[in-house]
Amino acid sequence: MLKTVQGKAWSKYLLSLPPMAYLLIFFAAPTLIMLFASFRYSGEYGGLAPWLVQDGGQWTLDLTLENWQRLFGTDIYLRLFVKSIGYAVSTTVICMVMAYPLALMIARSGRKSRDLLLLLVILPFWSNFLVRIYAWMIIFSPMGALTRILNGTLDFFGLGPVTLMYSPPAMIVCLVYVHLPFMVLPLYANLEKHDPYLLDAAQDLGAGRWRRFWLITWPLSLPGITAGSILVFIPVLGMFAIPDLLGGTDGIMIGNVIKQQFMESRDWPFGSVLSMVLTVAAVAVVLLGSRMSRQRAGRGG
């Protein structure tokens, strides 16, 4: 390991304290404050009510479980979470199906073309997020060529016109589009490390093409798939812009309701409750994923 700064105990604090302090103030503290806010009352004009009130010369805590009771009191929010998880799972699976052949092709191509092929995957990912959503708004727009061709074809068979815009399928296409590179990159990093001799040996022993894939390539690529799935699933679960712009009334996700609580109905305590649930879900997915990869590593597979 390269020791960049030699010896000196203080250098450890000199290096780590500034970033640590910054992230404690602007990342850790806000998360805890939001946990606390989920037990507070809503302010009269939105925001939060004071949590400490003076009552006849005595200071009392003014906290409540109301917000959490509201979450569990109906099945609206449970259904919302289930729906969001459903959209996130669909997006992850479609990303996997699309990313696999691409990652495999890149991993098996020559050293020189690999860098270029990878750069081509990454470039659209670095173009602006909203621009990428906007592109699909053009494609799905009622006047766009896609909708007109589709409806022309449907009309030929005597079927009624459809709208693509503002529907869950349109939203899922865009979710896949935005998150696809997150699946391709870890999958490629994994596939690239596979030993080609394994496949040769299997072929010599008489295994056919699909058998070789299912018995060797696929199981070996599971860590890459796990990593990619986490990287796709978590941001999709918390998404609000894509459902907002493309999803219509059916394509509402948990992120939209959180945004609504903070920006429109201004019920911050309840918004905090939903945010905490999302936090727990995201942390659970990360822990589950790292546990799965550790177990596999433990088996030596």
Add this chain to the structure above:
Amino acid sequence: MMSRKNLLLALSAALVYLFLYLPLVIVVVFSFNDSRLNAEWVGFTWKWYGKLLENQEMLTAAMNSLIIASVSAGIATILGTLAGIAMHQYRLRLLQILVLAPIAMPEILMGVSLLVLFIMVNMTLGLISIMLAHITFCIGFVALAVQARISSLDPALIEAARDLGATPWQCFREITLPLLMPGILAGALMAFTLSIDDFVITFFTAGVGSSTLPLQIYSMVKIAVTPEVNAVSTLLMLVTLVVITVASRLSPAIFRGE
């Protein structure tokens, strides 16, 4: 010669590339289209770019974006470099969690929690609050870029310098820092792009008075799809393309998902 399976693989990969690029090509092409509708090619024009230059709100937003991205990237680069070196050199579990967690969490959580923090301390939302938020999510990316660079360096270089009598500080300034420079610069450019492109976190921390380019695009597309959005999108893509190409030259490793 290609076997049937390889052909199938290449074909499906080509389709995925088409899926990745076609939408962006459509945005660019229609930015030169002489029609208010993004539907049919009518004729070539520069007028949507001209309209952008007359759009005062858009210019202010662009200026804000540049200021925010420069300041945020600058500060995040310093903090992220320190974090990257510290993470490489010491086993600091808390630092590691603090650096990586913001990258792993859904963006909306950072957005709303910072909004609650800023309001709690009675801070007026505006450029400063946006910068503070952007620094928070940029630190991790810089730290990872720097860490990737350190791991690829030869430890013998530092030992040699020490053996030749360099003080630790000299060693750091004359050997380590110049060697880390490509990683630091790549991290800085990444931070700049992430900041100039960010929509979600900015959306929650911007307040009413200050807009950035992504916020401006959002409020425009909420109302209607217009070629002016295509023009500003094309320009934004051009900026990102240049910055990212330079960054990937400086530090190829971090762009390979390693």
